[in-house]
Amino acid sequence: MANTARQTATSISSQTTKRIVKNKLDPQERLKQLIDYSNQVDVDPHVAPIRYYRSGIEMIRMANVYYDEGSLENAYVLYIKFMTLFLEKIRKHPDFLTVPVEVKARNQAKLREVLPKAEKLKQQLLEQYKDDYRRYLNEVKNLELERKKKESIATRDVGEDIPSKQTSTTGGKGFPPASLCLPAGSVRMPDRLDDITYPDPDLAPAKPTAPLPSAPPPSAPSDPRIAIPAIDRSTKPFTDSNDRFDSGSLRAVIVPGKVMTLFQAMAQSNTFKNIETCGILAGKLEQNELIVTHMIIPKQRGTSDSCTTTNEEEIFDYQDQLSLITLGWIHTHPTQTAFLSSVDLHTHCPYQLLLPEAVAVVCAPRYGDAGFFALTPDHGLKFIASCRKTGFHPHPTEPPLFEKADHVRVDQSSPLEVVDLRDK
Structure with a gap:
């Protein structure tokens, strides 16, 4: 893509x-x-x-x-x-x-x-x-x-x-x-x-050291009347779970449960021809969660193992009209299982470089399977970003270059609007 x-x-x-x-x-x-x-x-x-x-x-x-x-x-x-x-x-x-x-x-x-x-x-x-x-x-x-x-x-x-x-x-x-x-x-x-x-x-625990001879034993005092003041943790700076830059973790990406079902139905004719289909997942930011609200199927060219969008301005114009944020992409593997190929890794890399929460959804109709993936932030993202090869080419598998996107949450009740730009 x-x-x-x-x-x-x-x-x-x-x-x-x-x-x-x-x-x-x-x-x-x-x-x-x-x-x-x-x-x-x-x-x-x-x-x-x-x-x-x-x-x-x-x-x-x-x-x-x-x-x-x-x-x-x-x-x-x-x-x-x-x-x-x-x-x-x-x-x-x-x-x-x-x-x-x-x-x-x-x-x-x-x-x-x-x-x-x-x-x-x-x-x-x-x-x-x-x-x-x-x-x-x-x-x-x-x-x-x-x-x-x-x-x-x-x-x-x-x-x-x-x-x-x-x-x-x-x-x-x-x-x-x-x-x-x-x-x-x-x-x-x-x-x-x-x-x-x-x-x-964030630091590894320090190795225990022997106490100084003059230090009192760490056990509790035997006299219950001796009041030891409790340490008040409020003296530590608080962490606001709503604070994007304090949490140190990825924001949740909410994906409507019907995304995979509807997308595979729309891709069915291509799947029968062994041609990949791709789409854009877009949505909004709300209460520090990224919520997929729209699935856009752009004009595209597909083969048995790749898919490329065309007329990108149509996608931009549509997202501008509704102030949508791009949250990831979705595509099919007509004959293979759900994973990220070498081409998929390079396709997803810019998504994740620009939005760490960006997700790649892969649907494998033949196996009745679907997966949510992301490049490993400590290795895969940097490795693929520095790789200048194109087309299908081998990558080392260890350490892993991609992983399951655990920050994705599927919500069966979330609404979804599907826009097919292929016929326009």
Whole structure:
């Protein structure tokens, strides 16, 4: 499928990352980190620049959705990436001069619209970060007061109990043996809550080391009256599950259950002739989920093991009318099982480079099977992106170049609109 590289430049902004903003950061530093991350935009010289311009339209669509839903950081990142791409990076593309004048003019108009919006959003985020930082400082102050209060109670209770424990070294009635009693001050608290550290879930666990001779045993104290203040996890920066750039995981792609059935029915005549059929999966962003709402069957040329779209402008025009985002593609294997061939890998690569959640759906009618696939992000994506071979050619199978797309969720009740452009 030749049109794959045009897919959503929204994805240029969609690299999965670790959390880059924390409530305990100075607001200006927090904003700087967000801007630095947003400026990380690359342009592949092997992808036609016109397709970046097409994808930029979808990038803004997603940014506007995030803004309307109140996900300001996600919207700001997309706006900044859009500006970085089209004010700076795209001009370095070797084929930049081939972009039609009218396309550049439309892009310039969009830039004039985005620039003030991004500046306003920057101020909103800065105010939000200041509020977060003030709230963080207040929480730390309250936790510190609570810690001192609990420490005082624990120390007092131990101190009051010491005389009675010293009168019984054999463990009289109602008293534990002296050997089991903790001396006053053995329960030590950190001077500052900031000194409490937590393991980083992204790092491998450290190898255990022997405790220092002076360290108290890690077992719980035998005297239940000794109150050990619980660590309040609220001191750790929270992770908003709705935050695209904090989650470090792919957004869910919701696929209507009828997609495979309807597509195979529409491809049946080609399947009987041993010809592949392909289609585009498009939809919308809603509440940080990518929802397939439309299946577009474009004009195309197919063989027994490949399929290429034609008249791509028809697809673009239709998606523009409904503000649709391209979420992936679907095709048949008339005589084979469901997997990604070497040609399929190269077809899908631009989809996933531009949108990490992009999915490749393969239907195998002869075997009554269908699969959702994606390139492995740690190996397959980079390997195929750097491969310059065309047509069918062998690739190494280890490590795997593709895998099942586990972020796809099939919803049998989701509506689907099917558009067949082949007869138009």
